[in-house]
Amino acid sequence: MKIKNLIGLRMYYAFGTQVKGNICNYSDYDGIYLYNSNHNKIIGNVCHYNGSAGIVVNYDSHNNIILQNDCKYNNDNGIFLDGRYNTIRSNKCEANANNGIYMVSTSDIILENICQFNANYGIDSRESLNIMFMNQITYNEYSTFSNNDTHLWNSPIKIYYAYNSKQYFNFLGNKYSDHYSSDLDKDGIYDEPYSIPENNSDNYPLYSTPDTYSLQVWTLLPDSRLVNNFSDDVGMIRIESNDVHVWKAGANAIMLTEQSLWTGQVI
Structure with a gap:
């Protein structure tokens, strides 16, 4: 348009x-x-x-x-x-x-x-x-x-x-x-x-x-939307059902409250 x-x-x-x-x-x-x-x-x-x-x-x-x-x-x-x-x-x-x-x-x-x-x-x-x-x-x-x-x-x-x-x-x-x-x-x-x-x-x-620079970056918004789509991700990401989310990628874990804004990586 x-x-x-x-x-x-x-x-x-x-x-x-x-x-x-x-x-x-x-x-x-x-x-x-x-x-x-x-x-x-x-x-x-x-x-x-x-x-x-x-x-x-x-x-x-x-x-x-x-x-x-x-x-x-x-x-x-x-x-x-x-x-x-x-x-x-x-x-x-x-x-x-x-x-x-x-x-x-x-x-x-x-x-x-x-x-x-x-x-x-x-x-x-x-x-x-x-x-x-x-x-x-x-x-x-x-x-x-x-x-x-x-x-x-x-x-x-x-x-x-x-x-x-x-x-x-x-x-x-x-x-x-x-x-x-x-x-x-x-x-x-x-x-x-x-x-x-x-x-x-x-x-x-x-x-x-x-x-x-070659890297894979994701962005987590407070409503749990993941801003990126990868075709070659390795590992698992898990979101807990309560207001604290644990995102796991390989050996890394990041704690996020409902007010968090964070950037991480899937490896």
């Missing part, structure tokens, strides 16, 4: 809706706008040249999945988030007039996005407890901003990954175009952390772009 009008595609109080494969260009406002909307999937849309942002998830919207969207050349942010427990994965946020991804939200996971050539920050994270890793944050006017030290700029657990045909087990951060250090052990992680204003850092910045 092609959407070209004054206000773009707007959803109010939506629940369980999938918005997929739309072309939302040249709106006077946002390409796609969600207001107080929960448990929706925004997948594979094109949002270019809009008068404001490409995609907006606004006013305490939570548990939404923003996946594989193309948000370029917008007059504000590529993606704007105001809510909690949202997953923003594998989006392209490029050449926007403000930030690539801008969050006034809490407990969101920002994973495997490409944020580059934006006129302000690649990723600007406000509020608290957001998790950002495996993102490519390159060639923006400013790289990143983090308003406090509760945000996490690397994976919350160690991850098995392959890099240059060798296997490693470590935390993984993000790729920055303005970080200059060494990788003496050739594990794909810079030896020096990347400083992020204010009072934060990525302690495991990537030496290469994320597409050169």
Whole structure:
């Protein structure tokens, strides 16, 4: 579907809706706008040249999945988030007039996005407890901003990954175009952390772009949805019926309460 009008595609109080494969260009406002909307999937849309942002998830919207969207050349942010427990994965946020991804939200996971050539920050994270890793944050006017030290700029657990045909087990951060250090052990992680204003850092910045690392990552949302499908998983994952879930993958076990937002791996 092609959407070209004054206000773009707007959803109010939506629940369980999938918005997929739309072309939302040249709106006077946002390409796609969600207001107080929960448990929706925004997948594979094109949002270019809009008068404001490409995609907006606004006013305490939570548990939404923003996946594989193309948000370029917008007059504000590529993606704007105001809510909690949202997953923003594998989006392209490029050449926007403000930030690539801008969050006034809490407990969101920002994973495997490409944020580059934006006129302000690649990723600007406000509020608290957001998790950002495996993102490519390159060639923006400013790289990143983090308003406090509760945000996490690397994976919350160690991850098995392959890099240059060798296997490693470590935390993984993000790729920055303005970080200059060494990788003496050739594990794909810079030896020096990347400083992020204010009072934060990525302690495991990537030496290469994320597409050169081979890994399997899943995301658990508080309603027990698993955000990923693997064809070659090994091992078992079990969810308990009460409000504390035990996810088992190989020898690993992670405890999660109903308020948890976590990222792990099936091995």
